[in-house]
Amino acid sequence: MKIVVPVKRVVDYNIKPRVKADGSGVETTGVKMSMNPFDEIAVEEAVRLKEKGVASEVVVVSIGVQQAQDTLRTAMAMGADRAILVLSEESPEPLAVAKVLKAINEKEQPGLFILGKQAIDDDMNATGQMLAGLLGWGQGTFAGKVEVADGRVKVSREIDGGTEDVSLALPAVVTADLRLNEPRYASLPNIMKARKKPTETLKAEDLGVDMTRRLTVVSVAEPQQRQAGVKVGSVGELVEKLRNEAKVI
């Protein structure tokens, strides 16, 4: 079984995002970019399934600008076998990404797509669900545990009140939550090896996908900042303030 893992290049999670002065978006030029942390987890899961003999090949895909090549290389250094870069504008919308991935499905015919549950830039939490919808496949979102057996995948999902287990017919779509695994660091020899792994470059137009945005950004603004309050010296003083000043207890 082949596994396809879509990976997105985003502003590194350690960087505090800054809104551009003209309110058109968040500053991404000159900012450190990395693989979306949830996608590292997705890659790790796919590579582990390959190491267990469940999967035969792991293919990573990124849709975006040329620099997404770096993200694909990181994924190959973690153990993915090859990569596909689909060139488009930066950060296309989930609907467009899902359509591109559907076209990739026709080409690659994987048994499983594993995505991140959300990208930490636009926080949409949508692409995996949309891909599953377009393909008519089952979706195991917010996965904390994944087991493949007998032509099905059992997914333990993190839900609001606890966890839920679902069983899906293969092929299926899984989206990775934080606790699915702890991604490995790529070793230096593996980083070297990854340079020799093949990347195929396509254009979104060539796949016949209309990438037109449905959402236009009217403006991007800083949220209202909270002011730091006061430090109190004792528990007694805290209780007094909560009672008489904040009136919350």
Place this chain on the structure above:
Amino acid sequence: MTALVLLDHEEGRIRKSALSAVTAASQLGDVHVLVAGDVAVARAAAAIPGVAKVLHAADAQYAHELAEPLAALIVSLAGGYDQIVAAASAVGKNVLPRAAALLDVQPIPEVVSIVDAETFVRPIYAGNALATVRSSDAKKVLTVRGSAFDAAPAEGGSAPIETVVPATNPNVSEFVAVHLSDSERPELESARVVVSGGRGLQSEEKFHVLEPLADKLGAAIGASRAAVDSGFVPNEFQVGQTGKIVAPELYLAFGISGAIQHLAGMKDSRVIVAVNKDPEAPIFQVADYGIVGDLFEIVPALTEALN
């Protein structure tokens, strides 16, 4: 204009965030709600003031709110609606994007404010920026952040209940089991007070130090990702960008440093209290009241002082 709100529920109770979705939808026009599962929930939905009609999906395939059959059902009903709305809960986030894709619509997740019928505000980058977006889709599909809209009242209405014709089940998914943590405490997302612990709590055993305080305050218990990853508490306690978004009247953070991903989940609380032994911890930058000190001394003292 009429909106269809997917009203999700747990253990027979309508989620508070789903009631917030009703409030949001009523800003757009008339509101119909869709209830998948138990008839008792459909009856409770009929009592929400402002709901004009309840669509009840009684068929067994909808019992567990699985995304595949439910999205197919929403698509079969969508023709009559201008907006499809749900809470940004685990169910809403699972089902609505799938339905949106089938309708060829780009969904608008986690809406915190409605500007007009085309224009919505949503947080991006862990709430470090607020994007105002305008949708060109004819039909809008949105999930709504519960903490940003008041919950609709539970009593006072008397909407008619209509049983809907099931849609074709894609038959690709099966429900196996659900494991809910049984807690006497209020639901994290709707509690008036939240007592939260981080890595500073050190262990599962020591985390219990927060319980008498939470009991005293009638509070829900929350946690940072570090506390969940370390196994002190289960995943459903996590507050933050990728956990639950809360905005209680009072949020008390013990042994939590205040990483942006954590702040994303709690910085809209009305009053924030932070206890941390590190005076430089970033959590103090958002706290209304802070105490620098050892939480293992301060928590019992605070519990005692509330007697």
